[in-house]
Amino acid sequence: MARLLFFGKLADAAGARMREIPLDDATQTVGDLVAALSDKEAALGDALEEKSVRVIVNEKMAARDAAITDGDEIAFLPPVSGG
DSSP states (O other), rough: EEEEEEEEEEHHHTSSSSEEEEOOEEEBBBBHHHHHHHHHHHHHHHTHHHHOOOOEEEEEEEOOBBBOOOTTTEEEEOOOOOO
16 A cells, blocks of 8 residues: 655645555556546546646655655645745
8 A cells, every 4th residue: 555645735636635545556656646546536637747746755756757666655745835
C-alpha cells in the first residue's frame, strides 16, 4: 500500500487528506499514479495534472517520472500563493 497525502485544494478534489492504495504493476512512476487516479476520478486527475502541483516522495521532491513502490508516501502540494 502506498500512502497518498493531499494538501490544500487537492484534498478537496480528493475528498480526503490521506488515502492508502495498493499500486499495481502498471503503476511504477508518479505519472502512472496520476494517470490511474485520473481514470477513476476525473476531477482529481485534472487537479493533479496541473503543472504547478509539486510532488514529494518519501519526503523528497520528485519529478513525474520518479519511481514509486508500495510502502512509499506520496504527497501532492498545490501551488503556493502569497505576497
